[in-house]
Amino acid sequence: MPFDVDAIRGDFPILDRTVGKYPLAYLDSANSSQKPQVVVETIDDHYLNHNANVARAMHLLGAEATEAYENSRARIARFIGAAGEQEIVFTKNASEALNLCAYTLGSQLKPGDEVVVSVMEHHSNIVPWQLACQRTGATLRWFDVTPDGRLDLAKAAEQNLINSSTKVVSLAWVSNVLGTLNPIKQIADQAHAVGATMIVDGSQGVPQLPTRVQELGADLVAFTGHKMVGPTGIGVLWGRYDLLAELPPFLGGGEMIEVVRMTGSSYAAPPHRFEAGTPPIAQAVGLAAAADYLDTIGMEAIADHEQEITGYALRALTEIDGLTVLGPTDLDGRGRPVDRGGAISFTLEGKYGQIHPHDIAQLLDSRGVAVRGGHHCARPLHEAYGIQSSTRASFYLYTTTAEIDQLVDALHYTRAFFDK
Structure with missing residues (x-):
């Protein structure tokens, strides 16, 4: 059967929540996934x-x-x-x-x-x-x-x-x-x-x-x-x-x-x-x-969806001024990431220097976008890249392109906020 992300989202009641006037965009599944009603x-x-x-x-x-x-x-x-x-x-x-x-x-x-x-x-x-x-x-x-x-x-x-x-x-x-x-x-x-x-x-x-x-x-x-x-x-x-x-x-x-x-x-x-x-x-x-x-959904279908959504996110994020993705960004002929999973960590540079990931996460949260900021229990890796921490958005079977768009809009808002 075709992968139906809207039907899948119906199995996760928490995804219907709002944060203020914004729909919840849960982009922290590498940290912990949401649970379907059946579980x-x-x-x-x-x-x-x-x-x-x-x-x-x-x-x-x-x-x-x-x-x-x-x-x-x-x-x-x-x-x-x-x-x-x-x-x-x-x-x-x-x-x-x-x-x-x-x-x-x-x-x-x-x-x-x-x-x-x-x-x-x-x-x-x-x-x-x-x-x-x-x-x-x-x-x-x-x-x-x-x-x-x-x-x-x-x-x-x-x-x-x-x-x-x-x-x-x-x-x-x-x-x-x-x-x-x-x-x-x-x-x-x-x-x-x-x-x-x-x-x-x-x-x-x-x-x-x-x-x-x-x-x-x-x-x-x-x-x-x-x-x-x-x-x-x-x-x-x-x-x-x-x-x-x-x-x-x-x-x-x-x-x-x-x-x-x-x-x-x-x-x-x-x-x-x-x-x-x-x-x-x-x-x-x-x-x-x-x-x-x-x-029941099929792990092959889940992996395919995650590849599609990650490719979409990589293309969208790399168009943001001052944003640097950590890790592989190569895409294949279908726009899918090459040998890559669905977690994207990045840094964001503003007019006055690098914006701290905790500040980014807080402003994104105010607009309904849940991400993680910090070293993600991988401090030696961040030290190897000469940075203290990063912001991470991570996706799963219930992630939609609309949520990626919400993330991108929130990042534009965040950069403008710190560039004032």
């Missing part, structure tokens, strides 16, 4: 009719909750093309999933070993590896970025960045600042050639792109529910089962164990080994509903 209703139904703890209570509600939770695990496995539900670990967000990777794989590091990330990573894919290297004496190295927002693969080759000492490579699939779509399979092949484990932060990729983790080239992939029209409070770590089975526990507590004695404990098989305590049950049920919703 909210599914969570409500669970709490109102099936609420109980999982894998513990020996009664009807407990059985229903356990079945719903494990069915959600299987649903997410299908959504990303995993080999089976045993490869799906539920966490509270992508940050926890990446910390799980850094803690468990990090326990195997030693002095002389190297971990490779990139300058464009979210802090959640930098700080855990810094901590792991501090604990073990391993060395953290990184890809730099080119002026147009790509990984500097030529410089990495000159530096022999991925080498026989490399034990882990951990990269974003899609940059949350630059929108850059990174060549994960190419880099994964390099990592595997030297025996390293390839980890992917899929927080911006899985919500936007058809995902088949077994074809991506990664060994572990982290992503989060709240960016893919699901609830907050739940993330996912997918891993090859043979790798998960080799990793030690991340947290200790109930349900991650096999047998506990005062002299020591043995641990459950994955994925439960990594899910200590009461898990995010209702959130998992909501995430499964989100996967159903996205698959």
